[in-house]
Amino acid sequence: MNKKMTLAIIGCGRFCQFFVPLFKAHPTVEKIYVCDIKKDREEDYAKRFGVERIGSFEEALASKEINAVAIFTQRFAHGPMVIKALEAGKHVYSAVPCGITVDEITEIEKLVRKTRLTYSMGETGFYRGAAIYCRREFAKGTFGKFVYGEAHYNHDIRNMEQSFRSSGGEDWKKYAGIPPMFYPTHSTSMVLSAMPGVYATKVSAMGFEGSERTDIFGREGQNLYDNPFSNTAMLLKLSNGGVVRISENRCVGWKAPETYISQFYGSEGGYEFSVAKHHMATWDPEKNGNVIMRDVSKEFHPESVWELLEKDYDRAIQAISEGAGFEESVPHQPTEYLPKEYKGMINGHNGTHHFLIDDFCRAFATGKLSPTNIWDVARYNIPGLVAHESAMHGGVPMDVPDLGNPPDDWPVLDWETRSDDER
Ligand SMILES: NC(=O)c1ccc[n+]([C@@H]2O[C@H](COP(=O)([O-])OP(=O)(O)OC[C@H]3O[C@@H](n4cnc5c(N)ncnc54)[C@H](O)[C@@H]3O)[C@@H](O)[C@H]2O)c1
Incomplete structure (x- = not known):
């Protein structure tokens, strides 16, 4: 996997702390910035995880160096932030839910279809x-x-x-x-x-x-x-x-x-x-x-x-x-195909966290769709x-409105054997 990610993580609250180490350990990720409107949280994360800080979400979107963002803000805020990030040309990981209105979700779908950027929602x-x-x-x-x-x-x-x-x-x-x-x-x-x-x-x-x-x-x-x-x-x-x-x-x-x-x-x-x-x-x-x-x-x-x-x-x-x-994996999960760096690392929601971050990074690196596209x-x-x-x-x-299937020429990553790259 040659394509490298420089990621800005937005929202240093209670949940995101379980994911920064996983992003950091992933072979695709080269550099991480963290950002929170509450500066004490941002500072704490930067110190705890040994990563850089960036002043604001808007600054992250304007940065040429940053090519991806991970949104860990409150549940009502995801839709509008994801839309802005895609408009700014960034690949996006979003905590759940995707959005709280049908219009937000429809707009995200339109933007992903148009830009072919990665969008992956971390669905445990x-x-x-x-x-x-x-x-x-x-x-x-x-x-x-x-x-x-x-x-x-x-x-x-x-x-x-x-x-x-x-x-x-x-x-x-x-x-x-x-x-x-x-x-x-x-x-x-x-x-x-x-x-x-x-x-x-x-x-x-x-x-x-x-x-x-x-x-x-x-x-x-x-x-x-x-x-x-x-x-x-x-x-x-x-x-x-x-x-x-x-x-x-x-x-x-x-x-x-x-x-x-x-x-x-x-x-x-x-x-x-x-x-x-x-x-x-x-x-x-x-x-x-x-x-x-x-x-x-x-x-x-x-x-x-x-x-x-x-x-x-x-x-x-x-x-x-x-x-x-x-915090433990369960026997059904195909853990053997996860990056070796994840072995023994922090996990949660019954062993699901590792898969979510790996899916986003693999989708970014391979250009295929995340299983949670x-x-x-x-x-x-x-x-x-x-x-x-x-x-x-x-x-x-x-x-119930349906937004249809992904474009025919955009394959979805294999969630099971995870064999879409040479890792
Ligand atoms: N099982 C799961 O998938 C699961 C479990 C827990 C939480 N979550 C999701 O994770 C998300 C975060 O939850 P949490 O408990 O950490 O919330 P939180 O309120 O503790 O953290 C959100 C952080 O985002 C920051 N923030 C808000 N707007 C910002 C902006 N514009 N720029 C920078 N920072 C900004 C806030 O200051 C806060 O520190 C929620 O959407 C929640 O739904 C998912």
């Missing part, structure tokens, strides 16, 4: 064990025709105060009231990534308005979005005829597992998950009308968690609810934005 859901499992088994035909799936992202506001306070300060509740469906990509990506080219055509959603957090969720001025819903569930009709239910919960008595597929059913097989147990059923060719049911849980847990599950199940599920295994990401993100509208109108079914 794409590399979760269950997403990988369903992708592989669906590609093999184990599931047959897709019928129905369910995925969830539960993140109670009790665990998010510090995140929203980080930039929202005393006003954090105004930001925390962002509609749950503005952040649907963890859940949608897990199901949709199994079915390349498939997208939602219709959505109907219902929101929960009865939360006790009336200081955060409420109509008319309670938050920046006049959003009354702490939890929202959407039902999607897919272009292949399948149906998917996605729930995004921000006030719910649950902690972890937080991002998961609970059901993925096809005409020939079905996968189910609950807490720590993963099961797979397929039709039994020997016994008409019966299925072969297998407990496939071992394939989903890091060794440390699996050992605990076998020894003391109750302790293990308590540990999982407290985040056990969060704008066309796939639009299909993960837009249904949620329309779903919020549907929920605000009592669940009325609405059409």
